[in-house]
Amino acid sequence: MSGADPGPRRRFEPPVGDSGEPFWAATRDQRFVLPWCRRCGRAHWYPRERCPHCGGMDIDWREAEGRGLVHAVSVMPKPALPMMAEMVPYTVALVELADGPRMMTNIVADDPWAVAVGDPVVLIWEPLSDGRHLPVFRLEG
Ligand SMILES: [Zn+2]
Numbered sequence: 001m002s003g004a005d006p007g008p009r010r011r012f013e014p015p016v017g018d019s020g021e022p023f024w025a026a027t028r029d030q031r032f033v034l035p036w037c038r039r040c041g042r043a044h045w046y047p048r049e050r051c052p053h054c055g056g057m058d059i060d061w062r063e064a065e066g067r068g069l070v071h072a073v074s075v076m077p078k079p080a081l082p083m084m085a086e087m088v089p090y091t092v093a094l095v096e097l098a099d100g101p102r103m104m105t106n107i108v109a110d111d112p113w114a115v116a117v118g119d120p121v122v123l124i125w126e127p128l129s130d131g132r133h134l135p136v137f138r139l140e141g
Contacts, residue, residue, distance in 0.1 A: 040056060
């Protein structure tokens with residue numbers, strides 16, 4: 001076995017976007033933060049200018065738990081995008097975070113077909129080529 005770090009896997013890397021800047025900046029230190037609305041006190045995902053619950057524009061970024069439950073999952077036996085070819089088969093899942101919002105993500109598992117709705121998952125970080133990290137999940141335990 002080689003001890004060399006293979007570096008980031010080739011994969012689709014999400015763009016930052018205007019509202020997502022604080023989120024991606026925190027991932028450089030592997031900190032998982034979510035946008036919280038100061039008006040209604042709820043977290044949301046994805047980042048945007050207005051709270052999707054109440055329309056408030058006073059958004060705070062707070063450290064989130066990084067745990068959740070699988071709300072929906074499917075396995076991609078073929079890559080949805082050519083740049084995901086090295087990752088097949090992989091899961092695309094909607095995770096209901098302990099902090100409230102649901103996040104579209106991947107669940108990294110030895111057997112992707114074993115991931116089921118309701119499974120508890122915890123956050124792990126996948127390095128991206130530009131120093132950011134992508135939050136993905138693995139089964140808890
Ligand atoms: Zn709100």
